[in-house]
Amino acid sequence: MGSKRDRDTLTILHTNDLHSHFEQMGRIAAFILAEKAQGKPVCTLDVGDHMDRMAIETEGSLGRANVDILNRSGYDAVTIGNNEGLTFTPAQLGEAYASLRCPVICGNVRLEDGSLPPWLKTSAVVESGGFRIGVLGLTAPFTDFYKLLGIDATDPFAALQERVNELRERADIVVLLSHLGLASDERIAGMTQGIDLILGGHTHHLLEEPIAIGGTTVCAAGKFGRHIGRIVVERSAETGGCVVAEAGLVLLDDAPSDDRTDRAIAMHHEEALERLRRVAAVSDRDLPIDYESESQLGNLLAQSVRQFAGGEFSLVNSGQALGPVPAGEITEGMLHALCPSPINPCVVTLRGSDILRSLEQSLLPEYTGRKLTGFGFRGERLGGLCADGLTIVYDPAGEAYARIVEVRTSERTIEADGEYRVGTLDMFTFGAGYESLSRGTDKTFILPEFLRDLLRMELGRPGAAEQAAMPRWVPSGAQSGLNAGGIEVERRRNQS
Template sequence: MHSGKLILLHTNDIHSHFEEAARAADYINEVRRSVPEDRLLLVDCGDHLDRVRIETEGTGGAVNRQLLTRLGYEAATLGNNEGLTYSPDELDRLYAGSRFSVVCANLKLAAGGRPPEWMKRSLIVRKAGLTVGIFGLTVQFSEFYEQLGWEVSDPFEEAASCVAELRAGCDVVVALSHLGLRQDERLASAVPGIDLILGAHTHHLLEVPLVVSGTTVCAAGKFARHVGVVEIERRADGRGLVISGRAVPTEGRPADPETAGIVAAALQEAKLAMASPVAELSMPLGGDADAESPLGTLLAGALRRATGAEIGLTNAGQLLDGLAAGPVTRERIHAVCPSPINPCLIELSGARLVEAFEESLLPEFIGLQFQGFGFRGKVLGRLCTDGAEVVYDPAAAPRARIRAVLVNGEPLDESRIYKVGTLDMFTFGIGYVGLKQGRVARYFLPEFIRDLLAESLGDEAAVADCLRPRWTASAAAKAL
């Protein structure tokens, strides 16, 4: 690498994949050994942390901050995993006094209308003889952010404002974007004056940068499997910049020992912090993904009660295992239900409910494998319910197996609208088609479904009731 160039390294969507992050750290350290500090810039584009990992969960994200600090990141923006899985108070504790700058132009606290002290709209640094202006943008999930006390504004309007603020005094203007590839392309077209967009959120890997309306667009995929490298220098005639980029794979590299050591220490700290029991079970509770199970029914009941709904619904695949009799710790609940998913209340017709129940009997739905949208399980699994009793004929034709549904003792009315407590994941169009048509009445934040599960485990009546089956196999019942 030519010493006259600015070398900009970028990561995104690491999601607490610490093993891969340790290999990425090895590459970053290699670059640091060959590039002077005043010509090197390291940034992250959000979703560095993910509460699926016990090291992150048990340290409140402190392990992620430590890794960003130790590797010498100078700027990071907020992804939805930072901004939506922690409250503003928790983020205060995480980021206050950090040595790297958190930049995000389209978030501010609803109370006071200003960003917190640890967050900046933009940052200006001087590297390789260039004045570099950096601003951050995060995806505009307004309904969710408002529940947590944030105001999230239009990223394109804020980008235009940042460019106006930075362009006159900066040689290079860089956007750290947690918006997704399609939005990055739109941003490049809609907001002139951005030299470089470093992307995230949709986990896209650009091994060769895109150039859209004169703006270079780069992204390094997901999980630290690549590190993005951008080289920036002035043109020989002094008019404008030469920008090139690539994504360097980290597979096969050794783990950086110091990074691995930080993560190992965090694991021990997290286990200690999460070792206290939250409930004592007198009997085991099964949690199978491919069948109705007591733990799934308990979670469905918790969703119904927490949202004030008539019916509670969850997919059994949210639960990776059952619980043994005896003490249940925070660590065990996290292991069984790791997904950072929030409850939500939807309004859904009886006909759509029946459709969802039918789908949950089909192998293509039970075994559906996916990741994202908060889901950190393996397969979708069967529907578990509370407030509804379902009679089905397993020998009947697919999508014609439901024979009867009672809702709180009354026959289901296919034309009626029901209030259903379920998972925010389903409102994003993931999983059962029958649930996608629901109208969202309310999202519940900052509660995670595992918080509801933990609370219900301490409710003796709820635990006893979850042992009662809600699904009955019967060929004799009349069809709906």
């Protein structure tokens, strides 16, 4: 039998923003199982973005592989991040979470009719070794995007104090799973009474030492499962009240892994590969990609957005494609490997000056070669801008930001003070990559289709490949220098 101290302590383990890094999940499972094997009360929580459709296992199972590993690891409650809420439909999440053996908790998302999805709770009380852990959850309210999926994402701060007060009456300790980011976590801690712990995520912050604000302890475990958070809560023998006695992180990079979990992950990988072997499209030719110059696949990406989303013309960065399209059958797995980013199309109104500036930047190696992370982007570099519906005349020998000679559609010239409806990608609206494209207004987002879905449709459109061979970027005075295929593949637009 354990000591009195053992019987009066609770260990809380927490993860966040794993983003389907399955290579770490066996280590996490081993750590959780080892903690539970000591016979002390343990509660294990995840703060969202456990799923990421860049991973073969997640894409091929639509999240069911993640749920299986959550079950095998022994989680007691989870919340959703934007990678769960915005890259899956509510129905797909319902299918994935149907086998989850713990509650999914989030207090600021509902269906459009005001009801909760059947797989979601606004709060829960988890019991472990005589401790009652009250759990709340909140997720980043990307309201416009959620609305397109039939979900109402509301202000996470509204009525939070009332929910805490209600849960406080039923629990020994109140924990908030916050997929909002560190700034919001600190704001909640400062404005809300009665939350003992805020476990954070979304901004991938790593708090090696917890932050104490009033009576609240704020913790977070970084990203990708490299760390697991470990908190010890003590209950006073005299008052029965609970306090956070210890809070820190454990680095798992060299930790042992659980063999059974690793075998399950390997099985999910093989099953996902089998599902993704289905033929999605057929290409009658090789379609090369170039990250500094115009290429057929880059043009095809831009065409796919304009065909699906509309707009006078479209602008897409070539870095969305991680490689070329070969001739022959294109499987779903090939499309996923080619365009792994959960990027959606949109249409925005942009001023001509912002369009022209972004095209000038597309001629600069510091933009085409830029490394970019976040905003849903899973590519290796930003790449240049690919266009459809535009002819861009430029001077390769001109000075930076003075190389664009003329830009025109089939009907009009792009003027600095004009306004234009442009088909593009949602990540640009967040200020990622070509920053001037974030200044658009009257934004129309389109979900749930990803860019790879649009590419699949465009590969099946008669004449699309031939259209993609027609040049859009034309050196001034060199229109006759194009080869029979339409694109002068040796040309480098960023020459100076």
